[in-house]
Amino acid sequence: MFRKTPMFSRTLWLAVPLVALAGCNDNDSDNTTAPVNDADTEFTASILHINDHHSHLEAESQSLTIAGQDTEFSAGGFPRVAAKIAEREAALDNVLKLHAGDAITGTLYFTSFEGEADAQLMNQVCFDAFALGNHEFDRGDAGLKSFLDMLDSGSCSTPVVAANVKPQVGTPLAPFAEDDYLKPYIIKEVAGEQIGIIGIDIATKTQNSSSPLDTTEFLDETETAQAMIDELTAEGVNKIVLMTHYQYANDMALAESLSGVDVIIGGDSHTLLGDFGDYGLASSGAYPTELTNADGDKVCVAQAWQYAMVVGELNVTWDNTGAVTSCAGVPHLLLGDDIVREDDTGAEYTPEGAELAEIMAAVDADPQLSIVEEDAVSAEMLAYYTTQLDTFRNEVVGTATEDLCLARIPGVAYGDETCQGEDPVRGGDIPNLVAQAFLYQSKDADVSIQNAGGVRIDIPAGNITIGDAYTLLPFANTLTNLTMTGAEIRQVLNEAVDYAHASSSGAYPYAAGLRWMVDMNLASGSRLYGIQVKPQGEDAWRALADDETLTVVSNSFTASGQDGYVTFGTVSDDGRAVDTYLDYAQSFVDYVMEVGTLSKPVQADYSTQSYTPVAP
Numbered sequence: 001m002f003r004k005t006p007m008f009s010r011t012l013w014l015a016v017p018l019v020a021l022a023g024c025n026d027n028d029s030d031n032t033t034a035p036v037n038d039a040d041t042e043f044t045a046s047i048l049h050i051n052d053h054h055s056h057l058e059a060e061s062q063s064l065t066i067a068g069q070d071t072e073f074s075a076g077g078f079p080r081v082a083a084k085i086a087e088r089e090a091a092l093d094n095v096l097k098l099h100a101g102d103a104i105t106g107t108l109y110f111t112s113f114e115g116e117a118d119a120q121l122m123n124q125v126c127f128d129a130f131a132l133g134n135h136e137f138d139r140g141d142a143g144l145k146s147f148l149d150m151l152d153s154g155s156c157s158t159p160v161v162a163a164n165v166k167p168q169v170g171t172p173l174a175p176f177a178e179d180d181y182l183k184p185y186i187i188k189e190v191a192g193e194q195i196g197i198i199g200i201d202i203a204t205k206t207q208n209s210s211s212p213l214d215t216t217e218f219l220d221e222t223e224t225a226q227a228m229i230d231e232l233t234a235e236g237v238n239k240i241v242l243m244t245h246y247q248y249a250n251d252m253a254l255a256e257s258l259s260g261v262d263v264i265i266g267g268d269s270h271t272l273l274g275d276f277g278d279y280g281l282a283s284s285g286a287y288p289t290e291l292t293n294a295d296g297d298k299v300c301v302a303q304a305w306q307y308a309m310v311v312g313e314l315n316v317t318w319d320n321t322g323a324v325t326s327c328a329g330v331p332h333l334l335l336g337d338d339i340v341r342e343d344d345t346g347a348e349y350t351p352e353g354a355e356l357a358e359i360m361a362a363v364d365a366d367p368q369l370s371i372v373e374e375d376a377v378s379a380e381m382l383a384y385y386t387t388q389l390d391t392f393r394n395e396v397v398g399t400a401t402e403d404l405c406l407a408r409i410p411g412v413a414y415g416d417e418t419c420q421g422e423d424p425v426r427g428g429d430i431p432n433l434v435a436q437a438f439l440y441q442s443k444d445a446d447v448s449i450q451n452a453g454g455v456r457i458d459i460p461a462g463n464i465t466i467g468d469a470y471t472l473l474p475f476a477n478t479l480t481n482l483t484m485t486g487a488e489i490r491q492v493l494n495e496a497v498d499y500a501h502a503s504s505s506g507a508y509p510y511a512a513g514l515r516w517m518v519d520m521n522l523a524s525g526s527r528l529y530g531i532q533v534k535p536q537g538e539d540a541w542r543a544l545a546d547d548e549t550l551t552v553v554s555n556s557f558t559a560s561g562q563d564g565y566v567t568f569g570t571v572s573d574d575g576r577a578v579d580t581y582l583d584y585a586q587s588f589v590d591y592v593m594e595v596g597t598l599s600k601p602v603q604a605d606y607s608t609q610s611y612t613p614v615a616p
Helices: 078-091 108-113 116-125 140-151 203-209 221-234 248-257 353-364 376-393 430-441 466-472 486-502 566-573 584-595
Strands: 042-050 060-066 069-075 095-099 129-131 185-190 193-201 240-245 263-265 289-292 298-302 310-319 324-342 369-371 396-400 447-451 462-465 478-485 509-512 514-519 528-533 549-555 577-583 608-612
Touching: 042 078, 042 193, 042 263, 060 353, 078 095, 078 116, 078 310, 078 324, 078 376, 095 193, 095 240, 108 116, 108 376, 108 466, 108 584, 116 140, 116 376, 129 193, 129 240, 185 221, 193 221, 221 240, 221 248, 240 248, 248 263, 248 289, 248 298, 263 310, 298 310, 298 324, 324 353, 353 369, 376 466, 396 584, 430 447, 430 509, 430 549, 430 584, 447 486, 462 466, 466 584, 478 486, 478 566, 478 584, 486 509, 486 514, 486 528, 486 549, 486 566, 509 514, 566 577, 577 584
Parallel strands: 042 095, 095 129, 193 240, 240 263, 263 298, 324 369, 447 549, 514 608
Antiparallel strands: 042 310, 060 069, 069 324, 185 193, 289 298, 310 324, 396 462, 447 509, 478 549, 478 577, 514 528
């Protein structure tokens, strides 16, 4: 039974004249306003949106093929998001600013500031609505309450919409009533027209892969969406936007199954939409993706990639009955003017003169590409937190009781030669512990597999800091769950061993919940043998059966088939991989904070139980 909800946060939006902001890309096509409204027949609104920024607040880099050559740009970052949204808001009429969830967790900014930095920068944009993602619950209901309090501490008071999330009254998100923090929908009044905005979170994934309270209920996404659409329609609202953290494929199915839906602004799958093929970026569909709802009317589906790299701009026109007549838009990829290329020797250089002019002409020719100067206020605010990170990097999160050595291949020293107690038969200590941390953090996995090369340093006896963790695990990897048979696990482990000896020692596998023997004198494909498994939740080791099915967590790099893990790539291509978007370094930090101290594994828990090198 759905509670009748009053209209929330009604706001009158006024038309804003077209303004070109200094420092931003001034392409004619980039500054074109939405179609002019005919007040008697049509109404147009422009939706500026992001999703899945995951605490990626600083600018990063993006490589594009420009004018026939790989070109690396500074890119993204929340000060550019703020600048681009402000630019487009000034150029358009009837603007809504939406964030489709997973604002937090993923970088040291969240580990250090627990959402404060994200909230402060989001308040610079002042979103009209924010939908919950699964990672909003990574610190539980109490942690989410703390983040939402910070988001509400500014002048914006951004409404949080989550129709299918029902916290129990008396718990942190519902101290007095179910809707204290989470509204099923809001109604925005825009130039005299009412637009209903409904929030939907991905239910099963949030329950199983994050940390909500057991008492917090997650309702079916489709049933809840239809019920809320029906409720809004009964109130006379005939322009309906679903803001979903539900994945692109699910959004398309949702669009076709619902009656009354007009627009879906999505997230969770980190989907790039648009035409970026010429630049070497693979997109998953058109921006926007146009479908037909259960009534036979047009539905516009959009998503804005990830990590504060894209601002989506969706212009939607409704007729006087509330049916969508057209939707069009641009996914703005946010680039900076720090540009680097490599010469024939591999040395980096900064393009100048005619070469730089050619690059800029290519950017100017495509409205999807924007050179964006960072918003000064947001940049100053971010710098405040960035300066503090040096202190947080030295924050102690746990203790190593003894040296935890990094070997790649057993018996072949790789880390600091002063590391004490390295086992020549079983290999590195710290790669095994990293695998254990990943298994602990992935709530759905039975076992974990980690490549040695993803682990970069020894951890000496003594204090372990946040900085140590991010030096140990420095890459932009996330934890990915793969559903595999025992035979596939056996195959991928042998692929890794063979690749480690033929091409890259970093491919050598370490694991938690799996152990084996290696003899390099055996034939390729069978050198790793005698595999035993002790899945998470079981107490005893047993032989791995080829026909059993297990969930394996690995880092996103190897999960895509890299570093010789070919079968992982096949499993991913088959649709049997789920990216948790848990940052792998932060996952290790969280694990160390939970267990407090790290020591070498007991001998029975090392993944390599014996190792025989090639006979001389």
